[in-house]
Amino acid sequence: xxxxxxxxxRMLSDSLTRFLADKYAFDHRGKVAYDAPFHDPALWGxxxxxxxxxxxxxxxxxxxxxTGFDITTVFEALGRGLCPEPVLGTLMASKLLxxxxxxxxxxxxxxxxxxxxxxxxDAPYDLDNIATLAEDDKLSGRKSVVYGGNDADVFLVAAxxxxxxxxxxxxxxxxxxxxxxxxxxxGAAELFLDATPGTLLLDDAEAALTDALDAGRLALCAEAVxxxxxxxxxxxxxxRTRKQFGVAIGxxxxxxxxxxDVVTEIEQARSITILAASRMGETxxxxxxxxxxxxxxxxxxxxxxxxxxxxxxxxxxxxxxxxHFAKRLVMIDAxxxxxxxxxxxxxxxxxx
Amino acid sequence: MDLSFTDExxxxxxxxxxxLDENLPxxxxxxxxxxxxxxxxxxxxxxxxxxxxGWLASGWPVEFGGPGWSPVEKHIFEEEAARANAxxxxxFGLAMLGPVLQKFxxxxxxxxxxxxxxxxxxxxxxxxxxxxxGSDLASLKTRAVRDGDHxxxxxxxxxxxxxxxxxxxxxxxxxxxxxxxxxGISFILVELDTPGIxxxxxxxxxxxxxxxxxxxTDVRVPVENLVGEENQGWTIAKFLLTHERTNIAGVGxxxxxxxxxxxxxxxxxxxxxxxxxxPLFAARVADVEIELEAMKITNxxxxxxxxxxxxxxxxxxxxxxxGTVIRQTLNDLSRRALGPAAAPFPSEEMFGNxxxxxxxxxxxxxxxxxxxxxxxxxxxxxxxxxxxxxxMLEL
Ligand SMILES: Cc1cc2nc3c(=O)[nH]c(=O)nc-3n(C[C@H](O)[C@H](O)[C@H](O)COP(=O)(O)OP(=O)(O)OC[C@H]3O[C@@H](n4cnc5c(N)ncnc54)[C@H](O)[C@@H]3O)c2cc1C
Numbered sequence: 028x029x030x031x032x033x034x035x036x037r038m039l040s041d042s043l044t045r046f047l048a049d050k051y052a053f054d055h056r057g058k059v060a061y062d063a064p065f066h067d068p069a070l071w072g073x074x075x076x077x078x079x080x081x082x083x084x085x086x087x088x089x090x091x092x093x094t095g096f097d098i099t100t101v102f103e104a105l106g107r108g109l110c111p112e113p114v115l116g117t118l119m120a121s122k123l124l125x126x127x128x129x130x131x132x133x134x135x136x137x138x139x140x141x142x143x144x145x146x147x148x149d150a151p152y153d154l155d156n157i158a159t160l161a162e163d164d165k166l167s168g169r170k171s172v173v174y175g176g177n178d179a180d181v182f183l184v185a186a187x188x189x190x191x192x193x194x195x196x197x198x199x200x201x202x203x204x205x206x207x208x209x210x211x212x213x214g215a216a217e218l219f220l221d222a223t224p225g226t227l228l229l230d231d232a233e234a235a236l237t238d239a240l241d242a243g244r245l246a247l248c249a250e251a252v253x254x255x256x257x258x259x260x261x262x263x264x265x266x267r268t269r270k271q272f273g274v275a276i277g278x279x280x281x282x283x284x285x286x287x288d289v290v291t292e293i294e295q296a297r298s299i300t301i302l303a304a305s306r307m308g309e310t311x312x313x314x315x316x317x318x319x320x321x322x323x324x325x326x327x328x329x330x331x332x333x334x335x336x337x338x339x340x341x342x343x344x345x346x347x348x349x350x351h352f353a354k355r356l357v358m359i360d361a362x363x364x365x366x367x368x369x370x371x372x373x374x375x376x377x378x379x
Numbered sequence: 380m381d382l383s384f385t386d387e388x389x390x391x392x393x394x395x396x397x398x399l400d401e402n403l404p405x406x407x408x409x410x411x412x413x414x415x416x417x418x419x420x421x422x423x424x425x426x427x428x429x430x431x432x433g434w435l436a437s438g439w440p441v442e443f444g445g446p447g448w449s450p451v452e453k454h455i456f457e458e459e460a461a462r463a464n465a466x467x468x469x470x471f472g473l474a475m476l477g478p479v480l481q482k483f484x485x486x487x488x489x490x491x492x493x494x495x496x497x498x499x500x501x502x503x504x505x506x507x508x509x510x511x512x513g514s515d516l517a518s519l520k521t522r523a524v525r526d527g528d529h530x531x532x533x534x535x536x537x538x539x540x541x542x543x544x545x546x547x548x549x550x551x552x553x554x555x556x557x558x559x560x561x562x563g564i565s566f567i568l569v570e571l572d573t574p575g576i577x578x579x580x581x582x583x584x585x586x587x588x589x590x591x592x593x594x595x596t597d598v599r600v601p602v603e604n605l606v607g608e609e610n611q612g613w614t615i616a617k618f619l620l621t622h623e624r625t626n627i628a629g630v631g632x633x634x635x636x637x638x639x640x641x642x643x644x645x646x647x648x649x650x651x652x653x654x655x656x657x658p659l660f661a662a663r664v665a666d667v668e669i670e671l672e673a674m675k676i677t678n679x680x681x682x683x684x685x686x687x688x689x690x691x692x693x694x695x696x697x698x699x700x701x702g703t704v705i706r707q708t709l710n711d712l713s714r715r716a717l718g719p720a721a722a723p724f725p726s727e728e729m730f731g732n733x734x735x736x737x738x739x740x741x742x743x744x745x746x747x748x749x750x751x752x753x754x755x756x757x758x759x760x761x762x763x764x765x766x767x768x769x770x771m772l773e774l
Contacts, residue, residue: 149648151718156651172719208724210744271515281761335751339513343752345582361719367659
């Protein structure tokens, strides 16, 4: 048994963590995360230079990683640093490009930004009800809340082609893109397609799309674990220093036991995320990922709500870092399948 | 036992309904329905409509210009108003200062101030909390030192809700520094345009502006502005806090939120079916509906006790705890029902762009985050539990 990170991953984790702490400190995030383009294009380039994006792709695709633990290493650091850069879209795009055997040099060196457009208003999480249609390499439909879509060069769009799903490359300038900011920072877009030209990337793409979604879900679990760790540190610090009735509020047993519950849930979330990372590429990948996304989604909301409540009024303010961590933790559940969606996926396995 | 309202109460409810039907401006109820931010003019307009009918000061006795309603009638009004998406009545003058002056104020204070609350001439805000004094309110530090026929005030208040619209603030200040902290506090009225006062906005988690901090530097206030006796402010503060906690169950708001949640979950499709037909989601809705049904009766039982045995006691803390959690759960489910569609930052352009979604959807997440405050202010839910531990359980 060995729960330690390999030397390479530890170095990657350290350098990304240090980079985010230095260059993406809370003040800086406040300046970029809530104003268009809702991230920092210059720092995106610098982050790519650290090799962060290469860690997301396997060697055969030009990267040097791409396993479950590479993904969790990167995203845990991003979560801890509350980083609004659109790395998730890069990871998922890399999976699709790898499946297609397509060139991804521009993606990995950060020079081309990709967004993956799968979800729709009535089908935000699942592949079964995708309504966007592809006919003669022209796409029609609407993709909703495309993360990173507000500032993407290329969209990888999932569309129904005949009886199957296919993935098309659509150039940002060819589609109608309405970008906006997100309540937890970062940007997204609505993508309106009206006989918009696309280049076929993948036919019969269901398996590849599921794989990309699972990778994205694993990434979100790891991001949540990182953000929960950071939130918990802020909370404990506050419980130790904030005084009411002449003592630190952390002396009140009513809060102590809840702080312990918070830590317990974080450890459970960390464990199930490790489990899911270890199952990537195995036959039970999807099931493990769904278990992780269910437990993590529930834990993240608990940690967010408890951190706010135990801070009192100060956590209700924009100025407090804890409020932004809490927003991210709550909203992470809404990405790529919420608690209920993934619980159903786990339950569906019982029928077989 | 009979759970139904009496014939008179039903007649009263119908009268309230008819009044709201006819007199609540649609632009106001639309704004409330979607959770948009109301401005001063919106709230003043609604107050004036109610005042013209004599229904504004629902908790005041008739001699001071109230309608003289029983607790049950007051409850019926609040429930109907919430159902109709009426703006909330701003509590600071009407539900807080009004009752304080009626009980502790001088005749002059009552004659001068109460009518100005009713006709909207004054907008009051509440200066209790300080950066270092939240749950432990008695540790407040803002000083008021007597100098001839003035008090000179120095210090800082915070969390002043809607202070940006106010022209007056009622404050707790320290007038004595020795002895028990509770014994040196006074209750004083201050005009916000007095020299030495500065108000700064605090931006909240979801981006809105509803609270402020207020700084006092050598602010001179006439001694007549003291309410009650010097150093007796704690009694007034406690009286006011129990008033702050009435209607804290917010049953009407929750009933409305439940209705809208169901409509939303019927409209939203998941897996090709209405979300409300999804067993997992439906179970969550059913859970909170059951809690709310029980809460309604708990609330009525406490109202009945108040009506038959005088003021409700510490059990109002039960209402506060359950009521706030139910409302927060409803907000949470509405946000979750939307999934990623709740993620956009609500802005004017989002709101104005029908292509981007239903207006009530745009604010769902903001409402959820903003309403985390419900279990924090007015005595946090932890403090309510402490109150119950002592007063009800005698532990
Ligand atoms: C949106 C908003 C509007 C407000 N409006 C007003 C207003 O208009 N006027 C005004 O005067 N105030 C207002 N308040 C202030 C509000 O009343 C305080 O925030 C509240 O009393 C809690 O105080 P605090 O924020 O300092 O938290 P703290 O008192 O620092 O509490 C921090 C945490 O410790 C817990 N805690 C504290 N003591 C104990 C204990 N003994 N046992 C167990 N747990 C404990 C609390 O429950 C909380 O979880 C407002 C607050 C908010 C958020």
